Amino acid sequence: MTARVITITSGKGGVGKTTTTANVGVALALLGKRVVCLDGDIGLRNLDVVLGLENRIVYDLVDVIEGRCKLRQAMIKDKRLSELYLLPASQKRDKSAVRPDDLKKLCEDLRPDHDYILIDSAAGIEEGFRTAIAPADEVVIVTNPEVSAVRDADRVVGLVEAAEKGPARLIVNRLKPGLVQRGDMLDTSDVLDILAIDLIGIVPEDETVLISTNRGNPAAFDEKSRAGLAFRNIARRITGEDVPFQTFREETGLFGRFSRLLRRDGRTA
Amino acid sequence: MSTDGIIIKGSRDGLVVTLGSGAWHNALADFEARLTASPEFFKGARVGLNVGPRRLTEIDARAARDLLVRYDVILWAIISADEETQHVAAMLGMDAAVPQRETKTRPVEAPVPTPPPPQPEHSSSDEVELGLVVRRTLRSGQSLRHTGSVAVVGDVNPGAEIVAGGDVVVWGKLRGTVHAGAMGDEAAIVCALDLAPTQLRIAQHIARSPEDRRRKPVPEVARVRSGKIVAESWEAK
Numbered sequence A: 001m002t003a004r005v006i007t008i009t010s011g012k013g014g015v016g017k018t019t020t021t022a023n024v025g026v027a028l029a030l031l032g033k034r035v036v037c038l039d040g041d042i043g044l045r046n047l048d049v050v051l052g053l054e055n056r057i058v059y060d061l062v063d064v065i066e067g068r069c070k071l072r073q074a075m076i077k078d079k080r081l082s083e084l085y086l087l088p089a090s091q092k093r094d095k096s097a098v099r100p101d102d103l104k105k106l107c108e109d110l111r112p113d114h115d116y117i118l119i120d121s122a123a124g125i126e127e128g129f130r131t132a133i134a135p136a137d138e139v140v141i142v143t144n145p146e147v148s149a150v151r152d153a154d155r156v157v158g159l160v161e162a163a164e165k166g167p168a169r170l171i172v173n174r175l176k177p178g179l180v181q182r183g184d185m186l187d188t189s190d191v192l193d194i195l196a197i198d199l200i201g202i203v204p205e206d207e208t209v210l211i212s213t214n215r216g217n218p219a220a221f222d223e224k225s226r227a228g229l230a231f232r233n234i235a236r237r238i239t240g241e242d243v244p245f246q247t248f249r250e251e252t253g254l255f256g257r258f259s260r261l262l263r264r265d266g267r268t269a
Numbered sequence B: 001m002s003t004d005g006i007i008i009k010g011s012r013d014g015l016v017v018t019l020g021s022g023a024w025h026n027a028l029a030d031f032e033a034r035l036t037a038s039p040e041f042f043k044g045a046r047v048g049l050n051v052g053p054r055r056l057t058e059i060d061a062r063a064a065r066d067l068l069v070r071y072d073v074i075l076w077a078i079i080s081a082d083e084e085t086q087h088v089a090a091m092l093g094m095d096a097a098v099p100q101r102e103t104k105t106r107p108v109e110a111p112v113p114t115p116p117p118p119q120p121e122h123s124s125s126d127e128v129e130l131g132l133v134v135r136r137t138l139r140s141g142q143s144l145r146h147t148g149s150v151a152v153v154g155d156v157n158p159g160a161e162i163v164a165g166g167d168v169v170v171w172g173k174l175r176g177t178v179h180a181g182a183m184g185d186e187a188a189i190v191c192a193l194d195l196a197p198t199q200l201r202i203a204q205h206i207a208r209s210p211e212d213r214r215r216k217p218v219p220e221v222a223r224v225r226s227g228k229i230v231a232e233s234w235e236a237k
């Protein structure tokens, strides 16, 4: 048994990488998996805040790499789930402090004792992206259904291919079903039409994300949150389960389009 | 080969231009003549100069870089067998070799983009340039330049760019920017299963796609007719 390393990245910033890492991490741990959420966005640390573990940080990733502490000392055990750990990034240092080989080595040390290592990364065009995907067995790209975000995501799909870490899988985050219906937002099928990679989740725009983020209590814990459900479904798909894609209430007929697209890719919804 | 002995090939990182033999200043002047002859083809290109066994000083290298910048060309590499020249390239922040990543790691798949095979010795002009087949989707930010014709088996996404001396054939959706006949050939054509480029150029002509996104895609071919680019259905021919 050895952990699967999944790097979560995007083309542009602010699309929901950190939110996704925290929520999918929680959801996997809720399924009984042993999970490490690793903050690979060096210098822009915030995974700890979203997970509500900021006040427990003593050592960080760079301390481990530079030998100032043992790996176990830097790992923060979640207060709610016994099998969820956070490995925080350093706030102060620049991104060159962690090299691809450092992160690979770190992940090798973590693999035997866990099931999943999720790496929250910098956006694909930023420095640090290469480091974050170096140890990855799989790359998940988060995008918003907006033309510019999709354009940047496409660039990262290309970078992931070039780094021989492809094919990446896709999460469409902050979908607003009402806007899609009125033709004011790209539909998931429009996004897939351009990127032509496998879809692993659609997360609706949901204010419970913002509220839960502020409380350091990810939406995946919240039974009633629609985004939380979407993240729990993503976690189940990551474990290999075949979970149908959600229909969001405002969207009539949208589900039919998703399943058609998925079938074309050889996967049934 | 043409008389100046210059060989131009596409690579993943940009064009690789192998200069002819002879004195450095003459070889560079010959390349400048190429730049002057087809400015549209080279505009915006990344070029790696293969200088063979020549030893370049830092002044030579800087001069080459500055010359290319005047044609809106970025010099990304100076490829030389000479160690000192490699050192000069490195000092100026350029590569000194063409990265070999794809050919090495994926021997079964056709290395992409496939460099055209060397031209037979007896061919006397650039017009017999062989085609380049690329079997993957060109994604945003990726750019492909080739002196001959280009065939893409895959899509050309928005933000991707193809510049070809000859025709461009896309067995897939063409949404990026494409320039066929970029060295002045008005007879060049562009065809695609779904022809919806951001911008389409043939020789010096420019066209944009109409904005009707919801049309049903049909295979089309674009060519220059009476001084204008027109797109015609492949079926209706």
Ligand SMILES: Nc1ncnc2c1ncn2[C@@H]1O[C@H](COP(=O)(O)OP(=O)(O)O)[C@@H](O)[C@H]1O
Binding pocket: A010, A012, A013, A014, A015, A016, A017, A018, A019, A020, A173, A174, A175, A203, A204, A205, A206, A207, A209, A210, A213, A227
């Ligand atoms: N599905 C969603 N619904 C509402 N707000 C969201 C959603 N996903 C992310 N956000 C918000 O978007 C902002 C950026 O998210 P974040 O995860 O920090 O992005 P990144 O890590 O990619 O920079 C945060 O304020 C977050 O709360």
Ligand SMILES: [Mg+2]
Binding pocket: A017, A018, A019, A041, A046
């Ligand atoms: Mg983030």
